[in-house]
Amino acid sequence: MTAVSTADRARYLELVGDGAQAAAVDFALALTERGVPPRDVVLDLVAPTQARIGELWARNEWSVAQEHVATHVSEQVVAALAARHRPQHSGRGVLVVACVDGEWHALPARMFAEVTRWDGWDVRFLGASVPGPHLISYLHRHGPDVVAVSCSVPTRLAAAHRVIEAAQGAGIPVLAGGRGFGPAARWGLRLGADRVAASAGEAVEVLRTWLLPAVGQYDPLRESFVSDDEHVLIAKRNTQLVAAAMDDLAQRFPALAGYSAHQREATEYDLGQIVEFLCAALFVDDTELFTTFLQWLRVVLGTRGVPPSSVDLVLDLYAQQLYDFPRARAQLAAGRRS
């Protein structure tokens, strides 16, 4: 058997769920000894498991700590695979992989980095949350053939956009990838990335067939993406919006007064997240970004005993406050219907 089976995935999920680091590493390495290519272990075992873990957390079947321990174990597994299996060939070119500023989910980018390394790229992995100036300085100094920008959360799209433009300004073509860029990574294209990939596996294929421009020949010809100011103005009001919504909720739900400080903070956090995703949706001008987030949030809250209708209530409160933001109101209305 040289492919990852469903049973393998089930076993692996169990191991990472138990935080059994050594056993999970052994299991993954044993698969490669059985003949499974390491790239398949990463793409068909670790990656789908990570997606599954996210679902389990959203449905409150796993605690947040368990999710993070499992992710840590997967990180160690990828590191062990990389240490055990050195790339067989090289010479495809120099590839810089970086997570956008504020993006601390390094594992998806790390998996992509290792898989492309096995595919013959000279990969420089800059890690989680690479500050824009740091990345641009690196690109100018080391002049790679291409830079891959990873973004797992759509709320970092504005930062991703700045990095894409700056990298292109430095003469480096950009591949955008990660779930933050949306379905089929389409927001990556919207923000001007030269190529996009929805998954690490797809990104490897894109890189294989991409005839990269010669040094100094690269010119991003498309018009640069320009958004209006609504998302900026609303982001600035995030704190006030949340505070006003909290006051309003406290009046409607006397139970809120009995919340522990921790519960209040969690509620504030969720309210702030709604504003952030609203801003991201305004930024790329796509209601699907907002509605997808709200659907997910309803699942998360629903499994934790918060009625999903409370989300609609918050959307209404925001709509009242944002009466002079037509696009935001349209987003909120779409969110209400979703």
Place this chain on the structure above:
Amino acid sequence: MREEIKTMRLPHIPVPESRAEQVFVGAEVAEPVVDGEGDGPPWADLLDGSDEMIFMVDRAGIVRVANAAAVQILGVAVGQTMTAPPLATVLQGPPGSFDLDLDERRLRGRAVPTGEWTSWYVRDVTDQVMRVDALLAERWRSAFLSEASRRLGSCLNPVRAARTTAVLAVPALADCAVVVLDGERELPWFRVDVSPEDRTESTGALSRWTVRPDSALDQAMSGLSVLDDPRLGDDIGALLAPGFGAVGSAMVVPLPGHTSPAGALILARHAGRAPFETVETHLVRQFAARAGAAISAATLYAAQADAAEAVQRSVEPPELPAVPGVTLGAAYRPAWERLRVGGDFYDVRPATDGSGRWLFVLGDVCGKGIEAAVQSGNTRQSLRALWLTESSPLRLLGLLNQATLTGDEPAMATLVIGTFATGAAAEVEVTLATGGHAPPLLMAADGQVTEVDLAGTAIGLILDAPFGETHLTLLPGETLVLFTDGITEARGRSADHPLFGPDRLAAEIRAYRGAPAAVIAERVAQQVTDWAGDRLQDDIAVLVIQALLPPEGGAR
């Protein structure tokens, strides 16, 4: 208009002697068609006064009427057929508009059928066309320069700037362009060459000593331009692409730098191509000025970035060692993110006294950014040296305090220094000493979090400062968390900006009971980052030391 022309007939008017030089031939109309000669207006004068060339041709192709301009410029003769091309060719064609080049002139005309004959109106548009051509050429030149500025301006890498210069120059300015950069021993060069078949890029380096004194390259390197010198072909031949063939024309110009030229630009055209005109020479110089500025700015930037990177590398948080019986975890996030450096630091090293103990430190040098980073690097370095001879945390603090106070610029720092040892049992023996630092938190296996009782004065303030020391035993599953004040003092983003505080930190650690040290460290850092709304006001560092539970435990 057409009707009018159709009915117009030219009166016969004799040529006045005094105006013979005006070659009025309009009088030589073959057949007088209008009666009452001398009575009508002087049509012939009217036509001769026009700059436009006007003449009429009959069906047989014989010129019947022509004004002075037509005779002078076009050479038509009344009563004769036009035979000389290119005008003859146009005349044979159907009536309409046409452009033709005659001698040095650009002529634009139109033919209008006028009954039996055809009337021709031809204007000299040479000046107009030249002005448009010049305008287009000028527009092309400014577009070229602005494109060059745009591409070069966004480039902070000298090698890339040099390559971009060569790429831009071909084929716009020449068929082969070589950019030679200045250097101490070696002169790197970048070449782009275009032939009908191919466009090639190549790169290499010249030894400085092979550049002949007073050669074109040597002159350009010292700031002199060498234009179309007949010997230039031989001089630069070796630098051109192999198989370039005969050089038609060439230039070698300096790429002006901040003080001395950043390099030289060699341009060569094939023998078939027009040589450099004065206006092109001017363009090349302007282009070279932009390229030189970009390359020198990039060189300067690279030098500074090198320095910054060296500093950054020297203060990067170290990789944690693998220690049997203990799991270690750390997280570090600088507030000043441009260089990803800050004043917080940690380190874990084996003691060299053969005791099998490990030494660790977590600290915070006052200040932010690169200065604090350099100071923290110094402190870490001093400590590594001290660790060679001393392993008592308390005495180490005293020595470090002395070393700091006797330094040139004593910087205040707070830190926790400790040792741990794993014995035969699963317990981990820890000794801790602090200089003004927040006491670490201890999490028991059941999740209870307590503050370690430890106090002392910051280092770098006074000699003989009092430092505190304590001993504790980590039972299997127990976790010790060291952290800097950037964590507890992080301001939240909600309206009243509350501090993250020790209670929230303790709760966060408790939530990760049973998780590996690395996860706890990372989560604390992440939680604080989220708390601060992605804008850390201060650096944060966490170091987690955990006594390993015998079997791998769950985090459920």
